[in-house]
Amino acid sequence: MKNEEILTSSADETQKIAENFAFTLSAGDCVALHGDLGSGKTTFTQGLAKGLGISHPITSPTFIIMRSYLLKEKKALFYHVDLYRTQDEADIKGIGLDSILKEKNAIVVIEWPEKMGNMLPLETKHIYFEFMNDSERKIRFENN
Ligand SMILES: Nc1ncnc2c1ncn2[C@@H]1O[C@H](COP(=O)(O)OP(=O)(O)OP(=O)(O)O)[C@@H](O)[C@H]1O
Numbered sequence: 001m002k003n004e005e006i007l008t009s010s011a012d013e014t015q016k017i018a019e020n021f022a023f024t025l026s027a028g029d030c031v032a033l034h035g036d037l038g039s040g041k042t043t044f045t046q047g048l049a050k051g052l053g054i055s056h057p058i059t060s061p062t063f064i065i066m067r068s069y070l071l072k073e074k075k076a077l078f079y080h081v082d083l084y085r086t087q088d089e090a091d092i093k094g095i096g097l098d099s100i101l102k103e104k105n106a107i108v109v110i111e112w113p114e115k116m117g118n119m120l121p122l123e124t125k126h127i128y129f130e131f132m133n134d135s136e137r138k139i140r141f142e143n144n
């Protein structure tokens with residue numbers, strides 16, 4: 001799955017890819033989702049959450065920056081973070097993201113990770129989304 005480029009032709013397909021990727025994750029992991037507005041980051045996160053066993057719908061946290069969900073099976077918390085509206089590193093510290101990233105029992109998925117600067121953990125798994133046309137997106141998984 002890693003270091004691989006996939007062309008998906010629907011939101012459903014993107015979610016299925018994410019669902020499979022979820023099985024490679026364990027507590028303590030951080031995933032950075034890079035890509036423009038509408039490139040599929042939240043759609044991917046919805047599939048990821050499903051793969052992690054979260055049954056209630058994942059909505060975009062754009063207006064509230066961060067949402068957390070309890071993962072019963074992995075005895076962990078899943079954090080979905082959207083930094084689009086944050087201004088600076090003080091904002092990011094303000095929501096407590098720096099300490100969440102140190103938690104051993106958290107899986108953290110971050111949209112607009114560029115906003116973190118050097119606060120992003122070194123071992124972060126980076127995924128890049130590219131808008132091709134109305135129904136196609138390119139997803140690239142990068143090795144650490
Ligand atoms: N192949 C595809 N993969 C993912 N989404 C797709 C695809 N084709 C169409 N879409 C649509 O594109 C939109 C992607 O929106 P989404 O909210 O996931 O983007 P985003 O990257 O999170 O944007 P933002 O930066 O605004 O948060 C959705 O409306 C989705 O249905």
Ligand SMILES: [Mg+2]
Pocket residue numbers: 041042043060082111
């Ligand atoms: Mg989004």
